[in-house]
Amino acid sequence: MQPRTVALVALLVVAAVAPTAGLAAAQADDASSVQESCSFPYSATDATGTEVTLEEDPERVVTLNPSAAQTMWEIGARDEVVGVSQYASYLEGADGKANVSGESGPSVERVLAADPDLVLVPNSTYGLAEDRIEQIRDQGVPVFVFGAGTSLEYVANKTERIGRLTGNCEGGQRTADDIRESVSLMREVLADEEKPVGLNVFYGYTSGENTFIGDVMTTAGLRNGAAEAGISGFGQINDETVVEMNPAWIVAPEGAPIPDNDAYRSTTAIREDNVVRVDENNLQQAAPRSVDAAETVMRSVHPEAFEEYRSMKQQSNETETTVEMTVETTGSTGQPTDAATTEETGTGAPGFGVAASVVALLGASLLARRR
CATH class of the missing domain: 3.40.50.1980 (Nitrogenase molybdenum iron protein domain)
Known part of the structure; x- marks a missing residue:
């Protein structure tokens, strides 16, 4: 067994045994409350029961496990990551980030040298190196520890939470919604x-x-x-x-x-x-x-069901693209608007009336296809 694989297996096993017994099995992330506002200061309670407060939108994020790093990449926030573990090397561009891994876990010195505004800690890393995580915390660095992943819904909630913590609410919400939609379509077919x-x-x-x-x-x-x-x-x-x-x-x-x-x-x-x-x-x-x-x-x-799922997913993506194009080119009254106006009105308002009509028409078509 390769050393990398041994360590990854250890991380998975530690996620379910004694060292993490004090962590919440899965954090009760309320998706709606997470995305209500993307302003700072922002406070949230992590899986250790610690209230973590971020006074400003963090610009320098360290991830101590590849799952947190992968999430940052997927929500479009990789440029904010300044430190990753050695097991995140598979991610494109990770070789340009500081390696904060040490012997048998994260290196406190390397993490602090990266000068982070926030450190994201999955439960497996906390279970392996609780003392090191607390040392980082003792230096006044905001540290957020996640609970053990128990489902794909947990993954979606965690994605939203990371988006909120790092000020990437739109990216976190979009990625979480895509997870939930994919799961829903798979279960449907x-x-x-x-x-x-x-x-x-x-x-x-x-x-x-x-x-x-x-x-x-x-x-x-x-x-x-x-x-x-x-x-x-x-x-x-x-x-x-x-x-x-x-x-x-x-x-x-x-x-x-x-x-x-x-x-x-x-x-x-x-x-x-x-x-x-x-x-x-x-x-x-x-x-x-x-x-x-x-x-x-x-x-x-289930190869046949997979083809049906893929077709439904493609049609859903085409619907989303159409709606996004509508939002970009129309205002809330359906009249053309420039980019500045759209930016000022936020993500929920522009083109709502027209977009809703497009969703209704294409949604009806999609529903008929599913039936």
């Missing part, structure tokens, strides 16, 4: 499909109940065999359970070996070569690209 049993496997561990990877699988049209077997969180799975479960599909990160023994060879998944390999950066991180992981699984398990 899969509603009447038979759901075979699936098993997530990575180096002797699996994703049980209350895990975002489990939700990725069920959203993609599988039953989570580990959850049905009574496994909660990220836990080990033995061969006897695998035999009893007899998964029809196995979902694993790219590069992770599938055990080559009698137990696994007896399963329908191995006998029929039903193994779905998913990009580890999409599957293993509670971040926006986990939707891509669900799409990868769905494409293999």
Whole structure:
């Protein structure tokens, strides 16, 4: 096993065991309240129960885990990131950011040297290095710790929260809405499909109940065999359970070996070569690209439903593009307006009347297609 993979597995496992027991399983982020205003000062309570106050819009953000970094990239705020962990190197442009990783966790010295206005800390990092996180906090640097990811809805809420914390509310909301829409469409087209049993496997561990990877699988049209077997969180799975479960599909990160023994060879998944390999950066991180992981699984398990989903998604995107073009070229009364006027009125007002009409017409068409 490669050192990078060992560490990533450790982060996932730590997310579900004793060191993080004091963290909220998933923060109760109210999407509407998060996006009410993007002004500062802004205060929010993190998963440790600490009230974090940001006096000004942070311009220098350090992310201590690749999931937080990926989220910043996806909401269009990568330029504000000044420090990332070594495991975020897969992100385009990450090599131009300071590496704040140290031995067995973040380096306090490197984090402080990046002069951050805000440090984003996923729960796995806090569980591995609570003392270091508190040292950073003791220097007066705002630190926000997230709870454990349990679902794709949690990922959407976390995305909104990061957008609000960093003053990127529009990007956070847009990305979160896209996550929710994708999940909704997948579930819609899969509603009447038979759901075979699936098993997530990575180096002797699996994703049980209350895990975002489990939700990725069920959203993609599988039953989570580990959850049905009574496994909660990220836990080990033995061969006897695998035999009893007899998964029809196995979902694993790219590069992770599938055990080559009698137990696994007896399963329908191995006998029929039903193994779905998913990009580890999409599957293993509670971040926006986990939707891509669900799409990868769905494409293999339910190819016809996936094509229907993709068509609906494309039509929805075309609708959104049409509405955006309408908003850019009309005012609230439907009259043409210049860019300055649109900017001054904010994101909710320009072109509302015309945009609503466009949404209604195209929405009716989309609904008819779905039926």
